[in-house]
Amino acid sequence: MSKNNQFDILENADDAIVDRLAQTALIPDDAKKRMFNMSKKKLSQMQRENNIRPVDETETEETVSGVDEYKPKWYRTVASAAACIAVLIGIAGAVVLLKKSGGSGVDEPPPVIQATVSTTSETTAYVSTSQITMSTSNHTTYTNSTSTTNSTSTLEAISTETFTEQTEPPTTAEVSETPAETEQTAANPEYPSIARELFEKITVFEKLSSSAVDYDFDANADGYDGYYLVNNFPYNSVEEMREDLLNTMSASSVSRYSSLLDTDSPIYIDADGNVYIQPYPRGCLYTNFVYDTLEIISETDTSFTASVNFDNFGEVSKAVMECAYVNGKWIIDIIE
Amino acid sequence: MTASEYCKLYKKSPDTAYEQLFSSYCSYVYAVVYNKLRSTASREDIEECVSDIFADIYFNYDTTSSFDGDMKGYISTIAKRKSIDLYRKLNARNIHISDSDDETLSYINSDTDIEADSDKAEMQTILLNAVEGLGEPDSTILIQKFYYDRSSSEIAELLSMKASAVRMRCGRAMEKLKSILSKAGITA
Numbered sequence: 219m220s221k222n223n224q225f226d227i228l229e230n231a232d233d234a235i236v237d238r239l240a241q242t243a244l245i246p247d248d249a250k251k252r253m254f255n256m257s258k259k260k261l262s263q264m265q266r267e268n269n270i271r272p273v274d275e276t277e278t279e280e281t282v283s284g285v286d287e288y289k290p291k292w293y294r295t296v297a298s299a300a301a302c303i304a305v306l307i308g309i310a311g312a313v314v315l316l317k318k319s320g321g322s323g324v325d326e327p328p329p330v331i332q333a334t335v336s337t338t339s340e341t342t343a344y345v346s347t348s349q350i351t352m353s354t355s356n357h358t359t360y361t362n363s364t365s366t367t368n369s370t371s372t373l374e375a376i377s378t379e380t381f382t383e384q385t386e387p388p389t390t391a392e393v394s395e396t397p398a399e400t401e402q403t404a405a406n407p408e409y410p411s412i413a414r415e416l417f418e419k420i421t422v423f424e425k426l427s428s429s430a431v432d433y434d435f436d437a438n439a440d441g442y443d444g445y446y447l448v449n450n451f452p453y454n455s456v457e458e459m460r461e462d463l464l465n466t467m468s469a470s471s472v473s474r475y476s477s478l479l480d481t482d483s484p485i486y487i488d489a490d491g492n493v494y495i496q497p498y499p500r501g502c503l504y505t506n507f508v509y510d511t512l513e514i515i516s517e518t519d520t521s522f523t524a525s526v527n528f529d530n531f532g533e534v535s536k537a538v539m540e541c542a543y544v545n546g547k548w549i550i551d552i553i554e
Numbered sequence: 555m556t557a558s559e560y561c562k563l564y565k566k567s568p569d570t571a572y573e574q575l576f577s578s579y580c581s582y583v584y585a586v587v588y589n590k591l592r593s594t595a596s597r598e599d600i601e602e603c604v605s606d607i608f609a610d611i612y613f614n615y616d617t618t619s620s621f622d623g624d625m626k627g628y629i630s631t632i633a634k635r636k637s638i639d640l641y642r643k644l645n646a647r648n649i650h651i652s653d654s655d656d657e658t659l660s661y662i663n664s665d666t667d668i669e670a671d672s673d674k675a676e677m678q679t680i681l682l683n684a685v686e687g688l689g690e691p692d693s694t695i696l697i698q699k700f701y702y703d704r705s706s707s708e709i710a711e712l713l714s715m716k717a718s719a720v721r722m723r724c725g726r727a728m729e730k731l732k733s734i735l736s737k738a739g740i741t742a
Contacts, residue, residue, distance in 0.1 A: 240585035469725025
């Protein structure tokens, strides 16, 4: 659904309008490829249903020469069996290591076994080796002082070397337990905090534009009918608030808070060193964010998209915010 | 691509003919389908409809025909019909089946509002003229953003621009568009 109603009017247009829209119908290459492949599959199906040799098979026959060298199907079985044996050896090795450690009585994370098994195709005749990666925790009760800095070994190495314990504590990636509670994981560790700051600003703007501020109904502004003194305005002046608003929101997103800008009848005014409000109460939407649910959905070096749950008048909704790094600062491009 | 060009190519290599047909008309067919299904179907449904259309065109087009004109008319008809079929399928729950006889049905007014349709067509033209008047790449950015509902990063990739530049241009272009439309007496 379009965010701008003006462009909704272009739906169900006549041929002339559609022709003009087709001029700007840029389609990503991957989408084109996807549609093309889908259409070929459908076409092949239609042709088969009508006892017509599908085009792609016809083309393939013309280009294939010689005879395929087929391998017996037992090759695949042998390859699968070899992979299973590799996994079992890995598990056995882990058991041996655990027994060697003896158990210190301290809660230690179990060793993580990651087995990478390659599958073979029916026409290839090789069996790939499996790579077993193991890590162990650092047990203080070890008496065996043999140490190694390398905790990985291939299948062949496991069968010939003795196991050695790892002296370095396991890395976060090797430990199977869940990482410590954080709000979210993101490639750029700064983005979650930046996103939170921007969501907090949204809350401020939302409340201000909804007149959700504390004001004194008995303290009027001289010369301004209907304006009342605001208590604890979050900025030193209305001008400062507008500057912050324009520095935080893009041109397209600031329209949501246009009532805070300098209009014919602004909600807030500066007068005799104070801020006054002409209240226009309405519901605040983007407040009560549950920051534990904040996550970075996508990101690049100069932009990211963040989402967070919020209390939408008793229901849980998700706010999505697209941010961009423009002229040395992060701004909110879209909030929805 | 004319019909005769397509038929000649088909005789040489059906696969190549199909690829050529697809690349020539993919954007057009997509635009037709999208215009009909924009607020009803997901992007995946629209892409599937486009692929159905091309499979249908290829399967049913008579390559022995002597017609030498543009294939666009034929393709457009198939595209519109398929789009409408999908539209009806997706809105099936809203269709009411009436058991009334023909005499009763004749008393029910058509929901066609000629005046409203005419106004709408005029608005569409005004809007498109205003958008195209902004020049490139602003007009493409606005259409892609607000009509085709693409994100700034998708548009940036299509236009080989930076996403931040797309956002900047989009904001400015919208301001200009609002100004042009308000001068024409149209407000948001």
